[in-house]
Structures are given as structure tokens and as C-alpha cells.
Amino acid sequence: MDTLASKRIQSIDLLRGLVIMLMALDHVRDYFHYDSFMYDPSDLTETTVPVFFTRFITHICAPVFCFLAGTSAFFVGQKKDINSLSVWLLKRGVWLIIVEFTIVNFGWYFKFNTSFIDLAVIWCLGASMIFLAGLIRLPKSIAIVIALFLVFGHNLLDSFKPIPNDIFSKLWYIFHVEGEFKIGSLTVYTVYPLMPWIGLMTLGYFLGQLYLPTVNNKRRIRILYGTGILLIVLFVVFRISNLYGDLHPWTKQNSLIYSILSILNVTKYPPSLAFTCITIGPALILLAAFENIKNCFSKICITIGQVPMFYYVVHIYFIHVVAIVAAIATGYAFSDMILDIWIPFSPHLKGYGFSLPIVYLFWLGILIGLYPISKRYNLYKQKNKDKWWLSYL
Numbered sequence: 197m198d199t200l201a202s203k204r205i206q207s208i209d210l211l212r213g214l215v216i217m218l219m220a221l222d223h224v225r226d227y228f229h230y231d232s233f234m235y236d237p238s239d240l241t242e243t244t245v246p247v248f249f250t251r252f253i254t255h256i257c258a259p260v261f262c263f264l265a266g267t268s269a270f271f272v273g274q275k276k277d278i279n280s281l282s283v284w285l286l287k288r289g290v291w292l293i294i295v296e297f298t299i300v301n302f303g304w305y306f307k308f309n310t311s312f313i314d315l316a317v318i319w320c321l322g323a324s325m326i327f328l329a330g331l332i333r334l335p336k337s338i339a340i341v342i343a344l345f346l347v348f349g350h351n352l353l354d355s356f357k358p359i360p361n362d363i364f365s366k367l368w369y370i371f372h373v374e375g376e377f378k379i380g381s382l383t384v385y386t387v388y389p390l391m392p393w394i395g396l397m398t399l400g401y402f403l404g405q406l407y408l409p410t411v412n413n414k415r416r417i418r419i420l421y422g423t424g425i426l427l428i429v430l431f432v433v434f435r436i437s438n439l440y441g442d443l444h445p446w447t448k449q450n451s452l453i454y455s456i457l458s459i460l461n462v463t464k465y466p467p468s469l470a471f472t473c474i475t476i477g478p479a480l481i482l483l484a485a486f487e488n489i490k491n492c493f494s495k496i497c498i499t500i501g502q503v504p505m506f507y508y509v510v511h512i513y514f515i516h517v518v519a520i521v522a523a524i525a526t527g528y529a530f531s532d533m534i535l536d537i538w539i540p541f542s543p544h545l546k547g548y549g550f551s552l553p554i555v556y557l558f559w560l561g562i563l564i565g566l567y568p569i570s571k572r573y574n575l576y577k578q579k580n581k582d583k584w585w586l587s588y589l
Contacts, residue, residue: 207486213501222254227519230549263400270404285329292322303512312383320388346395374465389466420484427477441469
């Protein structure tokens with residue numbers, strides 16, 4: 197691969213690494229912020245501007261993960277035929293779902309909960325890869341139309357309400373509605389309904405074509421900037437008008453700043469069109485800007501961005517262990533951090549936690565602690581490219 201192609205891939209790793217670090221901020225806030233146990237950071241009747249924006253800036257993480265996972269699949273496909281790529285996506289998708297239900301789930305709670313399971317972001321990536329394995333076999337134009345409908349059109353289905361507790365309603369939770377359903381005695385909670393994420397990953401796959409050696413870098417940058425700006429304009433138009441694009445319309449608040457927060461308070465579960473536009477739009481602009489950036493910070497981001505799955509798993513355990521130490525140091529028991537439900541909903545932890553500035557210090561400390569681990573693993577991965585199993589981490 198030539199130097200230009202390497203720079204292109206580095207810009208993707210840079211963006212991925214940056215959003216991974218922001219992702220860690222969101223999870224540190226969950227485990228360390230006093231207010232996390234008191235109210236939802238997007239609840240405008242309770243939140244503050246700093247708390248809201250601490251949550252808002254991390255919205256970019258999941259859509260960029262999903263979008264760039266599709267782009268990475270395109271790069272893998274440059275070394276495989278379509279059949280081999282489909283098989284690779286199927287195997288990787290199944291593997292990610294297994295990881296979600298075992299390693300990741302245990303990391304969040306530090307216990308295996310047999311009565312419920314979350315369908316969260318790694319499940320979403322794995323399931324979307326399974327669907328992508330089929331979509332890439334379709335004619336390109338048809339696959340893109342399907343992907344665009346899933347991203348831009350799924351909000352047309354928001355008003356549809358299936359009959360409770362039948363098979364179709366369970367599928368509807370999996371594909372379009374956040375919420376829980378029962379499978380026997382097991383409670384399944386869908387955090388990431390699949391429909392828009394499948395479309396987003398598919399669009400990310402076709403974005404990969406901009407990084408072929410035949411594409412002029414100036415043209416690529418122009419397309420990325422133009423598409424990013426267009427998505428932001430679409431967000432403004434749809435969101436301000438309240439005509440379409442989000443399940444929850446914005447409303448005028450008691451102050452201008454909170455009215456702005458209401459506009460930005462878009463639906464993530466599932467990601468509305470407004471949510472996708474205001475996250476992927478800036479991400480594409482950053483992707484264009486990052487092509488010519490090279491400094492110490494970018495090198496750190498690139499290192500982390502080259503080992504996203506490894507970093508994701510390790511950061512969960514790292515944060516949880518540090519949270520146990522913090523809890524014990526502030527008068528709580530070890531057992532208080534062995535969780536039965538998602539940590540902000542744990543009633544026995546109300547009163548635990550720290551102010552937002554201290555949370556940011558915890559975040560910086562965790563980033564510093566995780567970087568050497570990520571760097572060593574990345575070096576090992578680069579030196580052992582012949583080990584097939586490394587492609588799954």
C-alpha cells in the first residue's frame with residue numbers, strides 16, 4: 197500500500213481513536229459522577245449545561261464506531277473476494293455478539309446475570325455485520341438505497357405500535373424500539389435497536405470507495421467536507437422545524453441556552469435522523485481535516501484507534517476496578533460495585549460519586565493508564581500479523 201493510502205487509513209484511525217477516548221469519558225461519568233445516580237444528563241428539568249454537554253459530546257462515539265466498522269470491512273474486502281468477505285463478516289458478527297453476552301456483560305456488572313441481558317453496542321455492531329454480509333452481495337445501487345432508507349426513513353415508523361408480547365413485537369424491539377421483552381424467564385433489554393445501525397454501517401462500507409488509490413485526495417476531502425456540512429444543515433432544518441427526524445420535538449425553554457439544549461437533545465435509542473446528522477456530519481468534517489494532521493496527540497489517537505475492540509473491552513474492566521477502589525475509599529463496600537442493574541440505576545449507590553471536575557480528572561487518569569497497554573498490544577499485533585485470531589481483537 198502506498199504512502200498516500202497509509203495516510204488515508206491513519207486519518208480513519210485518528211478519528212476512531214478520538215471517539216474511543218470520548219467514549220471512555222461517558223463511561224467514567226456513569227461510574228464516578230455523583231449526579232449520574234440522581235438524574236438523566238439529558239433531562240432538561242434537572243441537568244446543568246456542563247453535564248449535558250459532557251453527555252452530548254459522547255454521542256458521536258457509537259455512530260462513528262458503526263460507520264467506520266463498515267469502512268474497515270471495505271478495506272478487508274480489498275484483500276478478499278465477495279464470498280470470503282461475507283464469511284468473514286458473518287464470523288466476526290457472531291463473535292462480537294458472543295463477546296457482548298459474556299466478556300462485556302460481565303465487565304459492566306462483575307457478575308453473570310442470568311435473569312436479564314442487554315443488547316448494547318457490541319451486539320449492535322455484530323448483528324449489523326451479519327446483515328452487511330448479505331447487503332454487500334446486492335447490486336451497489338440497491339444496497340445504498342436500502343441503507344439510506346434505514347437511516348433516513350426509519351423515523352416514519354415511529355408511530356407504529358405492535359401488539360404487546362407477540363412475536364412481532366419482540367422483533368420490533370430488536371429492530372426499531374428501545375425497551376424490554378421476555379423470552380421465557382429471561383428479560384431482554386434492547387439498548388441499540390438495529391434498523392438505523394445496519395444502514396449506517398452499510399453507508400460506511402461504501403464510504404471506503406473514497407479511499408481507493410484511484411480517488412484524488414483533494415476530491416475526497418471536498419466530498420467529506422461537503423457531505424458533513426450538508427448533514428449539519430439537514431439537522432438544523434429538520435430539528436428547528438420539528439417536521440421530521442426525531443421522536444421527541446424540541447420545545448422552548450425558560451432561557452435561550454436551555455432552548456438550544458432542547459434542540460440538541462436528540463434521540464439516541466434508536467438513533468433518530470437528527471441524531472445521525474449531528475454526529476456523522478461533524479465526524480465527516482473531522483475525517484477530512486485529519487488527513488493532514490500529524491503531531492503527538494494524533495499519534496496517541498492513531499495507536500488507540502488501531503486497537504478499538506481491545507481498548508473497548510479493557511477500558512470497561514479498568515473503569516470498573518477503579519470505581520471499586522473509589523467506592524471503598526469513600527465508605528462503600530466492595531459488594532456495592534457488584535451490580536444487578538446498570539450502575540446509574542443502582543439505588544444503593546445514591547450518595548456515592550464525585551463532582552464533574554473530579555470526574556474529568558478520573559477520565560484523564562484512566563486514559564493515561566490505558567495508553568501504554570494499548571500501545572504494547574498494538575505493537576504485538578503489528579509484529580504478529582500472521583496470527584488470524586488477532587483480527588477479532
